[in-house]
Amino acid sequence: MNNNKRKLANIIARFFIFSLIIVFIFTLLIGLYFNGFYEKDKLNESSQKIHNILMQLIAPSLKISDISEVKKLLYMSSSKNEQFIIRNQDKTIIMSDYGQKDLYNYIRNYNPLNCPSSNQLESIWPVKYLITCSPLLDPENPSRKLGELFSLKKKTSFSLSPLIIYIVAFLIVLFLILFSLLKKMLVKLFLNPVIILKQYLSNCPPNSVENISEKINTIPYELYEIKLTFDREYLKRVEAEKYKAIVDIIAGLCHDIRSPLACLELCISEAKTHLPNPIIEIQYEAIKNIRNIANNVLEKYRVDNQSNSINEIYIKYFLLSSIIETVVSQKRYEWRHSSVDLDLSINEDASSFWLESDPNEIKRVLSNLINNAYEALKQERGQIKISMTKMNNIISVCISDNGKGIHPQDLERILKGYSTKHLGKGLGVSTSKQFIERMGGGISISSTINVGTKMYLDFPISQNPTWFPEYLLIYSDSEIIVLDDDTSIHSFWKEKLKKYAVKVKSFFSEQELLNWHHNNKSENQIFIMDYQLGTEQANGLELLKIINPEKKGYLITSFAEDINLQNEISKLNSWLFPKKLLGSIKIHFNV
Structure with a gap:
């Protein structure tokens, strides 16, 4: 050999x-x-x-x-x-x-x-x-x-130039190097496999030729199976694309209905204050249910999209009230067939509190604590109340239930990680406490046996993001430019600004606004723009980049918690305002 x-x-x-x-x-x-x-x-x-x-x-x-x-x-x-x-x-x-x-x-x-x-x-x-x-x-x-x-x-005979001599010398050296390297490579890549194949064929028994022939005959069938596998995979991908398109449409619809819902909820909330009526209360609850459904669909859509993202950003600014509403909406849907009454109340002063942390971790903490309250219920008609209030320099979230309660001697043990199955408390409370304390906050518990338990989550109030306005500043000579493709939003702003007697100009498309602004530029103009205007239109962020009003530009969107949008609006030195807070927006008027 x-x-x-x-x-x-x-x-x-x-x-x-x-x-x-x-x-x-x-x-x-x-x-x-x-x-x-x-x-x-x-x-x-x-x-x-x-x-x-x-x-x-x-x-x-x-x-x-x-x-x-x-x-x-x-x-x-x-x-x-x-x-x-x-x-x-x-x-x-x-x-x-x-x-x-x-x-x-x-x-x-x-x-x-x-x-x-x-x-x-x-x-x-x-x-x-x-x-x-x-x-x-x-x-x-x-x-x-x-x-x-x-x-x-x-006409002289041939002569060599120095350049040709150098080239020839280089080729000779290169030839020797390549010969030594490529010879080894060819022996390794070509000769050794041939020798191994020859050894294998030499060691094959005589009757193995028939087996080889049978295997060759099965190749077309195996290729056909491979083709079927590819066809099935292709059909799966087509169905997945169809499903994603449908989900995108549904998510878009849920996003679009939240604007008129916000206006409708604001109107009914004011009507409920001035005209107490059971029918108005029913309408108010129905609107909250629709909003919960929309929140659930959008949250599922965002989770699916984030699961496909390789570089997910965890630490960012987000509204704590928005996270609480999302978690409550999920729990209401999860327990829709139970007799549990899940009530949420968010104080207006606390609704605009921004937190810089990991929103997924905050959701996990809230979900675990609400689950604990649910497991502690002993009545057929249990009640869980969640409230968010502002007290001095603290934002306090209270999760209370009318369940079994906790013995006083067990309170400290639960906060340290002790778990008792029948109490529905345990390691989730301990890890949640550690996380909140790392943020500078704290968790406390008060409980009475057979009456219920109250869990308090306290968050220190920090400075709001630089792009979030505490109020809308207007002057007597201001001209308010509103761009939105929703009629109800234009009605909201006209009603909101009516008592200040300022000019309000409404636009429904970006081209209409740009054409008007080209001939009517003024330093007194304040721009209030919706982020999503329609499938074939530019978004409000792109228009702010074109007009560049700086601190006189406000971008209104349901995606205010998107970190990329926050970064872009910071570069423009403009304002970003969540659409869900429109009802509570404050206006400062200067003459």
């Missing part, structure tokens, strides 16, 4: 050497070919320079018939391979070596009509010359011809 391996290695090596030699020769020939042009151009350039210099030096001497000076110049310029000869107007020949009769006779009989000429190849036996002829003119009278200057350059 070793002998066979050596033979194959030698065959590969010879083939490789032969291939490299062919490449080497071919490359060398190309280099030599271009070298000839290089040498020829260099010689022609040098000869032409000498020829031009002689013309300038000889013409004055020839004019005054100073033949000795002319001969001296010709002698100094001529060489073994190149001769310079002058023929004056009376065909007298002046040259450095009169022993060259062939050149003498050729120049004497040269047709003056062929002058000037450059590098004309002529055979003057037994040598071939490249002949250049130029007229010698009187320096003081250029129209007067004194004679002709001839340069006769022998």
Whole structure:
């Protein structure tokens, strides 16, 4: 086997050497070919320079018939391979070596009509010359011809330039390196697999040929199975794309209905305050249910999209009230078939509290604590109340239930991680407490046996994001520009600003606004723009970039908690306001 391996290695090596030699020769020939042009151009350039210099030096001497000076110049310029000869107007020949009769006779009989000429190849036996002829003119009278200057350059044999020598040396070194490297590679990649295959075939029993034949016959069936697998995968992907398109449409609808719902909820809430009526209460609850459904669909849509994101951003600004509403909406849907009454109340002063943390972790904490309250309920008609209030420099979230309660001796143990199944409390409380405390807040519990438990989550109030306005600042001469594709939003702003007697201009499309703004620019304009205007329109952020109103630009959106949107609005030095807080927006009016 070793002998066979050596033979194959030698065959590969010879083939490789032969291939490299062919490449080497071919490359060398190309280099030599271009070298000839290089040498020829260099010689022609040098000869032409000498020829031009002689013309300038000889013409004055020839004019005054100073033949000795002319001969001296010709002698100094001529060489073994190149001769310079002058023929004056009376065909007298002046040259450095009169022993060259062939050149003498050729120049004497040269047709003056062929002058000037450059590098004309002529055979003057037994040598071939490249002949250049130029007229010698009187320096003081250029129209007067004194004679002709001839340069006769022998057509020399081949010569190598330094560049070609360097190239050849480089090719030789490269050839040796490639030979040593590629020989090993070819043996490893080609020879060894062939030897292994040969060993395998040598070790096969005689009857294995039949088995191989049977396996070959099964190849078409296996290929068919592969095709079916690809077809099934393709159909799955098509169905997944259809499903995603439907989900996108549903999510868009849920987003769009939240704007009119916000207005409707605001109106009914005010009506409920002034006109207590059971029917109004039913309408208010129905609107909250619709909003819960929309929140659930949008939350599921966002979770699915985030699960496909590789670089998810965890720490960001978000509204704590928005997170609480989302979690409560999820729990209401989850427990819709139970008799649990889940009530949520958010104080208006606390609704605009921004938290910089991990929203997913906050959701987990709230979900665990609400689940604990649910598990502690012992009544068929249990009640869980969740409230969010602002007290001094603290935002307090209270989760209360009318369940079994906790024994006083167990309260400290629960906060330290103790778990009792029947109490519905345990490690979730302990880890939640640690997380809230890392944020600078705290968790406390008060409980009465057979009455219920109250869990308090306290968050320190920090400075709001720089892009969130605490109020809308307007002046008596302000002109309010509202851009939104929802009629109810325009009605809301007109009603909200009616008592301030300021100009309000409404637009429903970006093109309509841009056309108007082009001819009506003013420093008193305040822009209130919806972020999503429609599928075929630019969004409000892009329009703010075009108009660039800075602190007089307000972007209203349901996606105010999107970190990319927050960063973009910060760069513009404009304001970002959540659509869900529109009902509680404050207005400062200055005359």
